[in-house]
Amino acid sequence: MFRILLISAWIATSGLSAQADSSYHRTLTLMGCRFDLTVVAEDAEAGERYLDMAVGEISRIEGLISSWDPASQTSEINRRAGERAVVVDPELYDLIRRSVGISTLTDGAFDITYASMDKVWHFDGSMTELPPPDTIAASVSRVGYRRMQFDDDAHSIFLPEAGMKIGFGAIGKGYAADRARALLEAEGVKAGIINASGDLTAWGKQPDGKDWLVAITNPLNKAKAFAWLPVDNRAVVTSGDYEKFVTFNGIRYAHIIDPRTGYPATGIVSATVFAPKAELADALATSIFVMGPEIGIDFIDQLPGVDVIIVDAGNQVHSSSGIDLQNFTQHD
Numbered sequence: 467m468f469r470i471l472l473i474s475a476w477i478a479t480s481g482l483s484a485q486a487d488s489s490y491h492r493t494l495t496l497m498g499c500r501f502d503l504t505v506v507a508e509d510a511e512a513g514e515r516y517l518d519m520a521v522g523e524i525s526r527i528e529g530l531i532s533s534w535d536p537a538s539q540t541s542e543i544n545r546r547a548g549e550r551a552v553v554v555d556p557e558l559y560d561l562i563r564r565s566v567g568i569s570t571l572t573d574g575a576f577d578i579t580y581a582s583m584d585k586v587w588h589f590d591g592s593m594t595e596l597p598p599p600d601t602i603a604a605s606v607s608r609v610g611y612r613r614m615q616f617d618d619d620a621h622s623i624f625l626p627e628a629g630m631k632i633g634f635g636a637i638g639k640g641y642a643a644d645r646a647r648a649l650l651e652a653e654g655v656k657a658g659i660i661n662a663s664g665d666l667t668a669w670g671k672q673p674d675g676k677d678w679l680v681a682i683t684n685p686l687n688k689a690k691a692f693a694w695l696p697v698d699n700r701a702v703v704t705s706g707d708y709e710k711f712v713t714f715n716g717i718r719y720a721h722i723i724d725p726r727t728g729y730p731a732t733g734i735v736s737a738t739v740f741a742p743k744a745e746l747a748d749a750l751a752t753s754i755f756v757m758g759p760e761i762g763i764d765f766i767d768q769l770p771g772v773d774v775i776i777v778d779a780g781n782q783v784h785s786s787s788g789i790d791l792q793n794f795t796q797h798d
């Protein structure tokens with residue numbers, strides 16, 4: 467019995483390397499989650515400077531998209547729901563536009579207006595029974611990306627009903643990772659990994675010229691990876707339910723909610739998506755939970771350059787056609 471969890475990018479730098487470059491690391495909490503940052507640089511001073519830049523960029527994005535920070539533009543959009551449109555920075559406007567694009571792509575499995583359902587479901591162990599059906603129905607009534615109103619010229623967003631809310635819980639970490647990477651690449655950093663609790667993007671090679679490797683482990687035995695995957699200029703993102711879920715009548719409900727029914731997704735324990743950008747991978751990993759394994763694999767097989775490994779609630783592994791799991795497992 468095993469499940470898949472992407473815990474970390476494993477860095478194996480060779481002490482014998484003749485190259486001057488080394489990798490520098492920092493671990494810290496940002497956006498309410500653990501970030502592990504790695505950069506390759508010529509010396510410690512440059513390495514630390516690049517790490518500072520990445521931290522600054524992620525913090526900046528947190529200030530834009532956090533729904534907990536009352537000062538963020540996102541909170542202002544939510545506060546003004548049912549009242550008026552809010553003008554936001556082009557960056558936030560574009561992120562919201564792309565989020566809605568992913569909703570269209572996933573037929574509503576992914577929806578940044580899911581947030582009003584968060585009041586109904588709690589995945590911290592405090593729930594003792596399923597919420598009443600009318601409470602669930604009421605929460606869904608305020609969900610729906612199609613109802614958001616956009617003004618492309620003014621960069622304004624309007625949520626037409628009081629109580630409607632947007633939230634970036636399923637895409638924000640990926641976006642932040644992409645932006646931190648883009649900033650460092652623009653600064654000339656040749657290689658690195660931005661890892662937001664298993665949502666990661668990696669570019670370039672290790673100082674010894676080898677690919678970065680990502681460990682896929684059994685969460686019951688995290689010390690031993692059962693597969694090592696090379697990541698070269700790709701993002702790898704895992705959505706998992708092992709920390710946040712509730713069980714009622716033997717059914718395990720994940721912290722990802724189907725915006726169309728108001729009920730949490732069931733049937734998947736983890737979904738690991740490989741895509742060019744972490745933002746897309748993050749949103750798709752969440753969507754796969756809602757779609758379930760069969761539709762999820764079918765869906766991913768239609769997207770060029772995107773792959774997925776799914777572990778279902780029965781511990782069966784499913785993978786999209788671009789993944790050769792047999793080969794990967796031989797790596798360990």
Ligand code: ADP
Binds near residue numbers: 706
């Ligand atoms: P993780 O936090 O495990 O990396 P995800 O990236 O899949 O997980 O994001 C899950 C979070 O996204 C939830 O905690 C919630 O805040 C939000 N969310 C839940 N369901 C949806 C959905 N259908 N569409 C968009 N966001 C969602």
Ligand code: MG
Binds near residue numbers: 636637747752
């Ligand atoms: Mg996600």
